[in-house]
Amino acid sequence: MLSRFFGHRRHDLPSLSEQQILALAISSEEDDARIYLAYADGLRDDFPQSAKVFEDMAEEENSHRQSLIDLHQQRFGSQIPLIRREHVKGYLERKPDWLVRPLGIDKVREMAEKMEEQAYRFYTEALKLVRDASTRKLLGDLAIAEKAHESLAHRLGIEHTPDAVQRxxxxxxxxxxxxxxxxxxxxxxxxxxxxxxxxxxxxxxxxxxxxxxxxxxxxxxxxxxxxxxxxxxxxxxxxxxxxxxxxxxxxxxxxxxxxxxxxxxxxxxxxxxxxxxxxxxxxxxxxxxxxxxxxxxxxxxxxxxxxxxxxxxxxxxxxxxxxxxxx
Incomplete structure (x- = not known):
């Protein structure tokens, strides 16, 4: 119980500057890309098609990261502050993939869906905190991209039916x-x-x-x-x-x-x-x-x-x- 009082201090998202918000988005996209590649590696032997899906998702995250880096260079230069999820209140902790192996398709699907949902929440909240037009546009586009991702179940080849939707x-x-x-x-x-x-x-x-x-x-x-x-x-x-x-x-x-x-x-x-x-x-x-x-x-x-x-x-x-x- 005491560790919850005296653990390292986390910052609220509204307390971050626009540069720090961009830096957090960059590190988050980097982490997500690495996680998706790790999932692909863990699934490749038993689920090769699903592994390819996660490789594509990693490429998407890398493209998001590059867009964020380009914007940061335009606005603030090449020196990106080191700020990660664990420095900000509200992020769910994610276990390294080696802690949750062996990777099953259901477990990976659940974890990936949580990642996409949280990414959407982050961009939606961050959008409320920035004033620069170019930054607002990029964050809004990324929020739409996360929300508009095809259903992960569909991307993994699972057919959607009314019963499946209800489930x-x-x-x-x-x-x-x-x-x-x-x-x-x-x-x-x-x-x-x-x-x-x-x-x-x-x-x-x-x-x-x-x-x-x-x-x-x-x-x-x-x-x-x-x-x-x-x-x-x-x-x-x-x-x-x-x-x-x-x-x-x-x-x-x-x-x-x-x-x-x-x-x-x-x-x-x-x-x-x-x-x-x-x-x-x-x-x-x-x-x-x-x-x-x-x-x-x-x-x-x-x-x-x-x-x-x-x-x-x-x-x-x-x-x-x-x-x-x-x-």
């Missing part, structure tokens, strides 16, 4: 729901469930006073929920990433963080220490497995890996709190 619409709706509610909610549930384990169980075994333990759990859960909710809302306005309303994401994150901590704090309203602790431990067990299931169900994380990460990590934090409380 695509449902997939888009589901992806938006995951980005706006599930992803921030899951992050909050994980943080609230795991980060509060140590202080709650340390307080329980140190004092063996159920009321004092409940107060510790209540304060830790609500404090974490407030901080995580505000951080999520301020972290990304959703304009470039397409993750939706920051208010909705902040509420989902904050509420689930608080719920994650309160789940094993509420049992300590029971006066008997061992009864309360047993119930709290059972609640922790259910919480950790629920997190693993949600990761598998919505984030497509292999269930075994999700279980190892969440349950093992949570168990270690729980054991830490018990050991400190008994010290």
């Amino acid at each position: 695509d619409e449902k997939q888009t709706e589901r992806r938006q729901f995951i980005l706006t509610y599930i992803q921030p909610g899951l992050a909050g549930l994980m943080d609230g469930s795991v980060s509060t384990l140590a202080p709650i169980f340390a307080a329980a075994f140190a004092t063996q006073d159920t009321w004092q333990t409940f107060l510790v759990g209540l304060s830790a859960s609500l404090g974490a929920g407030i901080s995580m909710g505000f951080t999520e809302a301020a972290h990304d306005d959703g304009k470039l990433s397409g993750r939706g309303s920051p208010l909705k994401r902040g509420l989902a994150n904050g509420l689930m963080t608080a719920i994650g901590g309160l789940g094993h704090a509420l049992p300590y309203l029971i006066p008997d220490f061992w009864t309360a602790t047993t119930i709290a431990a059972l609640v922790v067990f259910v919480e950790l497995w629920a997190i693993a299931y949600i990761q598998h169900r919505f984030m497509e994380t292999p269930f075994f890996r999700a279980a190892i990460q969440v349950v093992l990590g949570g168990s270690l934090v729980l054991a830490t709190g018990i050991l400190i409380g008994n010290a």
